[in-house]
Amino acid sequence: MPSKQRTAPDILAMKGGGRIAMLTAYDFPTARLADEAGADAILVGDSLGMVCLGLPDTLGVTMDHMLHHTAAVVRGVARALVVADMPFLSYHTGVGEAVANAGRFLQQAGARAVKLEGGAEFVPHIQAMLAAGIPVMGHIGLTPQQVARFGGFKAQGKTARAAKALLADARALAQAGCFALVLEAVPAEVAERITAEIPIPTIGIGAGPRCDGQVLVFHDVLGLCPGLRPSFVKQYTDLWTPAREALAAYCREVREGAFPAEANTRRMAPDELDAFQADDGTGQA
Incomplete structure (x- = not known):
């Protein structure tokens, strides 16, 4: 394990090398556990809406929720890179608002990077964030903030046309300057090709074994949310019982x-x- 806290460039440099282990965390104790376990990066996911707040999806999660939980996570981390999820409508309505909200995660909560969902349509937002000194992690495939449009939590990229669109988005996000890209609930073959063709690390969740890293939800790994576990999750223990x-x-x-x-x-x-x-x-x- 590293003796200093990881940075976005450290994660970028892991492309093609050691596999990246990322976990979510939502408060001081979960962050400390994930950090001491050796996670390279810790994502303060808007999934906290479901696993911590009891919401049916992530759409009800606000900036106030995310800032509160991110600050708690930062206090529990000594080594991992802390990445904060930008919640629904925090970056969708304009580039200026996107940069301002992303900056709050670094300035007010202590995160060292943000993650946003979406493809090429958000390239201007990403470039503006990077110009302001804010590292950005991308996220394509099943993007939970689009659950209403998708009609549920459904895998993406299952047809040749859809897979090509994901590949185009991945290329656009890498070209825009993202330091890593989450691929969620896409066929393994699609994830493997994206991983081979873009110069930034891919971090899979339900995307097969050929990504540069993997991410899982803290509560899923430990069996703390019975009834919510997706089929692609491996539960390593049952702490609920x-x-x-x-x-x-x-x-x-x-x-x-x-x-x-x-x-x-x-x-x-x-x-x-x-x-x-x-x-x-x-x-x-």
């Missing part, structure tokens, strides 16, 4: 009077206790 059992044991012990036990109880020094018990309520012994 033992956590629920531990909390149930606490509730049971409280009701039974078993907690707190003597080991969990603080006592006064005998002389202080005597003085307290001798007090008649007026402050006089």
Whole structure:
């Protein structure tokens, strides 16, 4: 693991070399866990809307949500590059607003890069961000902010025409200056060709094994969101069941009077206790 915090150029330099391991995180403890586990980059994803806020999708996530969570993540990270997701409508209505909102992530929350969803139509926005000194990670394929247009969380690039459009978008984003590109829910063959043809790292999620790196949602990896796990996710452990059992044991012990036990109880020094018990309520012994 590196001894200093990674930067966007560090991630760019990993193209064709070591595989990039990226995880999402949404607060101080999840960020610290991901960082200590060795993640190269940590994405403060707008997926927090679903896994932290209980929303049905990412469309209800605001800049205030993202800034709040990004600042908490930054405080928990010592080594990984922190990338903040630009939420729905934070960059869609104009280049100036896009740059201003992206800059808030660096200036107010401490992130060192932003990620935005979309293809060639956002090249002017990306170039303006880069001109302002803001590193940008791209994201194409299944872009969750377009869930209403897609009609659900559906894989993209499954036809030759759609795959060619993704390849064109990937080329445009690389040419615009993105330092990396997330490919979500696209056929492995499409991801492999994009990875081979663009000079920046690809980071896959449901895009097969030939990308330059992979990203997964923290809660999916640890089994903390039962019922929400997509088919392309690998769950490495199940923390939900033992956590629920531990909390149930606490509730049971409280009701039974078993907690707190003597080991969990603080006592006064005998002389202080005597003085307290001798007090008649007026402050006089």
